[in-house]
Amino acid sequence: MAIALECRPMLDDTTSLALTAGDAVSVSGDLITIRDATAKRLLEMAQSGNALPLDLTGRLLYAVGPSPAKPGQAVGSAGPTTIERFIAYLPFLFGSGVKGIIAKGELHGDITGTFRECGAVYLAAIGGLGALLGKRVEAAHVVAFPELGPEALHRFSVRDFPAVVIIDRHGGNFHETARARWRRAPRP
Amino acid sequence: MRTIDVRVLTETTASLLVDANYRIPPDILTALRAAADAEESDIGRQTLAHLVQNYEVAAAEGLPVCQDSGVTVVVLETGQDVHWVGGSIERAIFAGITQGISNGFLRWSVVGDPLARRMLSGAPPGVIHYEIVEGDGVRLTVASKGFGAENMSALRMFTPADGTAAVQDFVVDTVERAGANACPPIIVGVGIGGTFEKAAWLAKKAVLRPIDQRHPRAETAALEADLLQRINDLGIGPQGLGGTVTALAVNVEVYPTHIAGLPAAVNLGCHSNRRISIDL
Numbered sequence: 166m167a168i169a170l171e172c173r174p175m176l177d178d179t180t181s182l183a184l185t186a187g188d189a190v191s192v193s194g195d196l197i198t199i200r201d202a203t204a205k206r207l208l209e210m211a212q213s214g215n216a217l218p219l220d221l222t223g224r225l226l227y228a229v230g231p232s233p234a235k236p237g238q239a240v241g242s243a244g245p246t247t248i249e250r251f252i253a254y255l256p257f258l259f260g261s262g263v264k265g266i267i268a269k270g271e272l273h274g275d276i277t278g279t280f281r282e283c284g285a286v287y288l289a290a291i292g293g294l295g296a297l298l299g300k301r302v303e304a305a306h307v308v309a310f311p312e313l314g315p316e317a318l319h320r321f322s323v324r325d326f327p328a329v330v331i332i333d334r335h336g337g338n339f340h341e342t343a344r345a346r347w348r349r350a351p352r353p
Numbered sequence: 354m355r356t357i358d359v360r361v362l363t364e365t366t367a368s369l370l371v372d373a374n375y376r377i378p379p380d381i382l383t384a385l386r387a388a389a390d391a392e393e394s395d396i397g398r399q400t401l402a403h404l405v406q407n408y409e410v411a412a413a414e415g416l417p418v419c420q421d422s423g424v425t426v427v428v429l430e431t432g433q434d435v436h437w438v439g440g441s442i443e444r445a446i447f448a449g450i451t452q453g454i455s456n457g458f459l460r461w462s463v464v465g466d467p468l469a470r471r472m473l474s475g476a477p478p479g480v481i482h483y484e485i486v487e488g489d490g491v492r493l494t495v496a497s498k499g500f501g502a503e504n505m506s507a508l509r510m511f512t513p514a515d516g517t518a519a520v521q522d523f524v525v526d527t528v529e530r531a532g533a534n535a536c537p538p539i540i541v542g543v544g545i546g547g548t549f550e551k552a553a554w555l556a557k558k559a560v561l562r563p564i565d566q567r568h569p570r571a572e573t574a575a576l577e578a579d580l581l582q583r584i585n586d587l588g589i590g591p592q593g594l595g596g597t598v599t600a601l602a603v604n605v606e607v608y609p610t611h612i613a614g615l616p617a618a619v620n621l622g623c624h625s626n627r628r629i630s631i632d633l
Contacts, residue, residue: 230421230460231420232460233459235416235458241416241460242411242419247501247534269501271593289592289593291403292501293404293407293418293536293624294404295407295416295418296411296414296417297406299416315420315460339594340594342595343594344532344587344595347595347596349588351586
């Protein structure tokens with residue numbers, strides 16, 4: 166049974182601390198979307214001394230660039246994108262108050278320590294599950310950078326959005342432990 | 354001599370692009386269903402079952418299987434006895450890609466200037482490859498190449514002394530480094546031989562080949578089987594969550610090369626390896 170994770174709009178610190186790498190979670194509440202171009206814009210705003218378009222304190226991000234909504238849809242297909250491309254931006258985002266990110270793909274090395282130090286978690290959604298994950302988004306609003314199209318900063322209201330805890334706040338990295346468990350020795 | 358108006362390329366490219374994004378190829382869906390039974394890890398089986406459901410819902414409701422409709426790759430195999438009329442072949446195909454993205458509610462995923470990261474008016478919306486074949490037949494293939502897997506692809510120029518073992522290790526290492534990023538279970542396209550660019554093109558052709566077809570040459574088919582086993586022994590599993598199904602298939606293409614060289618390229622395809630071909 167998946168652990169219910171409420172994000173209305175902040176990710177609760179006690180709940181987040183209780184997560185262990187490998188846990189299945191079901192997220193409900195608000196997610197803030199981020200893409201390569203979105204992250205770059207936010208960083209540039211901060212570096213030039215401008216206020217960010219919204220307060221990121223306690224927020225859970227979702228690395229996604231949705232496809233256009235058909236009539237009657239909140240968003241089109243909306244699966245996760247690869248987290249590795251955000252390594253350069255994560256320290257800044259965590260410094261701005263972000264407490265977690267939903268994406269897909271692997272993280273290794275120093276950046277995993279940054280999660281622990283900043284009290285943040287990494288949750289993986291299934292890559293290529295776009296049609297089903299788009300249905301878990303009940304509403305979508307563009308908060309900033311509408312000119313970036315799918316890379317605009319959106320606020321998604323999600324219900325029962327499925328993910329797996331990859332990096333917890335205690336040093337766990339589920340991709341590493343899972344691979345070690347299932348790896349078979351080379352055959353002769 | 355057969356005369357064909359290029360307008361047919363616009364219409365066909367547009368409709369194939371939408372179809373490819375709503376329905377993954379039947380050979381891949383069959384392999385995913387089989388993998389959902391064969392996978393040994395619980396979380397891996399659950400993940401594969403979700404993927405199968407995603408593809409069934411996308412096809413039934415007319416939704417893009419993935420938000421990353423990728424870079425559109427079009428392969429036009431045209432007979433040397435075909436006379437194309439009515440305008441530019443290239444512009445006709447590009448117009449078809451643009452229409453398909455719009456008609457299908459697909460995400461515009463291409464940036465016109467790769468360094469400045471800017472949209473450019475009139476910039477090519479995809480990549481076209483042409484092959485001239487005998488006769489007056491025409492085959493059009495439209496593929497959507499997502500970049501989770503494309504970004505993890507690799508090419509290396511080996512020497513003859515490095516030999517088969519080095520090429521095999523390179524393929525397996527490329528998959529291991531890609532891990533969950535390439536959206537496993539993946540399809541692995543390998544191109545061996547030719548020149549620098551030929552190896553890459555062979556790898557692309559390999560990743561676009563149906564996965565229920567082994568290479569007709571026995572020794573190449575054996576190489577495919579051996580690589581598949583080694584890759585599935587890595588333990589990466591569906592989405593990197595651990596398991597015994599990391600790749601659905603390894604497709605290898607080979608070509609003559611220089612006496613001093615051994616080029617090898619690995620093009621990874623995610624499980625949404627969207628492609629569709631039609632004979633015109």
